[in-house]
Amino acid sequence: MEGKIIVITSGKGGVGKTTATAALGAAIALEGKRVAVVDMDIGLRNLDVVMGLENRIVFNVVDLAKGRCKVRQASIKDRRIENLFLIPASQSDNKTALSTDDMVRLCKKLRQEFDVVLIDCPAGIEQGFENSVIGADEAVVVCTPEVSAVRDADRIIGLLYARSITPKLIVNRIVPRLVASGDMLSHKDVVDVLSIELIGLVCMDDFVITSTNTGTPIVLDRDSRAGQAFRRIAARLLGNTEIPIVDPLEDLKGFWNRISSKIGLRKT
Amino acid sequence: MLNNFFSKMFKEKEAPPGEVAKKRLQFALVYDKLEVSDEMLQNLQNDIVDVLSKYFEIDKASLRLDITRQEDLSALVLNTPIIAAKKRGQAPK
Ligand SMILES: Nc1ncnc2c1ncn2[C@@H]1O[C@H](COP(=O)(O)OP(=O)(O)O)[C@@H](O)[C@H]1O
Numbered sequence: 001m002e003g004k005i006i007v008i009t010s011g012k013g014g015v016g017k018t019t020a021t022a023a024l025g026a027a028i029a030l031e032g033k034r035v036a037v038v039d040m041d042i043g044l045r046n047l048d049v050v051m052g053l054e055n056r057i058v059f060n061v062v063d064l065a066k067g068r069c070k071v072r073q074a075s076i077k078d079r080r081i082e083n084l085f086l087i088p089a090s091q092s093d094n095k096t097a098l099s100t101d102d103m104v105r106l107c108k109k110l111r112q113e114f115d116v117v118l119i120d121c122p123a124g125i126e127q128g129f130e131n132s133v134i135g136a137d138e139a140v141v142v143c144t145p146e147v148s149a150v151r152d153a154d155r156i157i158g159l160l161y162a163r164s165i166t167p168k169l170i171v172n173r174i175v176p177r178l179v180a181s182g183d184m185l186s187h188k189d190v191v192d193v194l195s196i197e198l199i200g201l202v203c204m205d206d207f208v209i210t211s212t213n214t215g216t217p218i219v220l221d222r223d224s225r226a227g228q229a230f231r232r233i234a235a236r237l238l239g240n241t242e243i244p245i246v247d248p249l250e251d252l253k254g255f256w257n258r259i260s261s262k263i264g265l266r267k268t
Numbered sequence: 269m270l271n272n273f274f275s276k277m278f279k280e281k282e283a284p285p286g287e288v289a290k291k292r293l294q295f296a297l298v299y300d301k302l303e304v305s306d307e308m309l310q311n312l313q314n315d316i317v318d319v320l321s322k323y324f325e326i327d328k329a330s331l332r333l334d335i336t337r338q339e340d341l342s343a344l345v346l347n348t349p350i351i352a353a354k355k356r357g358q359a360p361k
């Protein structure tokens with residue numbers, strides 16, 4: 001059976017596409033799939049450092065797409081997770097190094113080698129976006145609860161629909177405390193405005209910063225709320241739709257209830 | 269101190285930032301969808317000139333096509349001096 005290709009996109013930069021790609025790639029591989037994560041941010045590669053694989057790069061996605069190496073040569077095996085591979089971006093080329101034809105050919109090759117391919121799309125709506133989307137079967141739009149990010153997401157969603165892709169939404173960097181006080185857009189507001197299917201909610205989490213610093217997969221950390229949220233999203237992406245989406249606000253209340261019952265303020 | 273108290277009191281009356289964000293977002297998206305690219309406007313102008321030229325002699329150079337926006341509606345405004353109406357025989361059926 002041929003693998004499926006999912007593009008992780010957003011429009012705006014800095015909302016968590018690369019974080020999501022690394023985390024979802026790891027989580028899907030832990031579910032037993034053979035996974036490739038492809039960094040399409042050509043000229044500004046990031047995914048390699050987030051995954052802690054920056055000093056193993058020999059070939060990159062441009063080499064592979066141009067036929068200068070084989071899929072196996074360009075795929076860097078993850079240090080910890082079985083069946084997880086990174087195809088890094090090239091750092092010396094620019095975004096016009098590849099054409100959509102190159103990408104269609106590349107995606108065809110990758111489908112034969114992997115069960116799931118995640119494409120980390122660069123910010124913007126130019127060539128890099130076109131290239132990332134052209135071979136994709138599905139799309140995940142990452143958005144933060146900010147006016148500018150949601151507006152850009154809306155634009156991207158329109159462009160995806162125009163290519164007959166119905167995207168799913170991750171709302172990332174939610175701060176439950178600020179949502180509760182009315183200072184931040186709630187995920188409901190975001191879903192309401194964008195009106196696409198929600199596939200997961202990820203809170204602002206210090207573990208994202210520490211795991212990025214050390215280049216270790218956040219999904220292996222049982223204590224990380226973001227890591228666990230990404231695991232649930234991965235399961236949903238694989239078709240396990242029964243897993244409920246946890247509202248971070250409910251979770252927050254749950255947390256206070258647990259604390260207050262522990263210190264005897266409230267009976268459970 | 270007192271200052272702080274007053275500013276807090278006033279702040280309470282404003283909508284919370286999250287709500288303000290949602291309103292601004294909804295407006296921005298509506299606004300974005302009303303935007304027309306220069307290229308499309310130019311094409312439209314060319315087409316309009318073609319159609320008008322069937323019926324009128326117009327001064328093509330001074331024809332102006334603009335989009336004006338008010339808070340909740342946008343309008344297409346065409347301005348063109350007419351030199352002469354074409355004679356019946358000249359107009360297409
Ligand atoms: N849930 C989160 N909690 C805390 N920090 C986050 C979270 N998601 C992303 N970040 C941080 O935000 C920054 C941008 O994330 P990144 O994944 O590089 O965005 P993009 O690829 O969309 O540009 C990074 O510093 C990352 O560590």
Ligand SMILES: [Mg+2]
Pocket residue numbers: 017018019041046
């Ligand atoms: Mg990135």
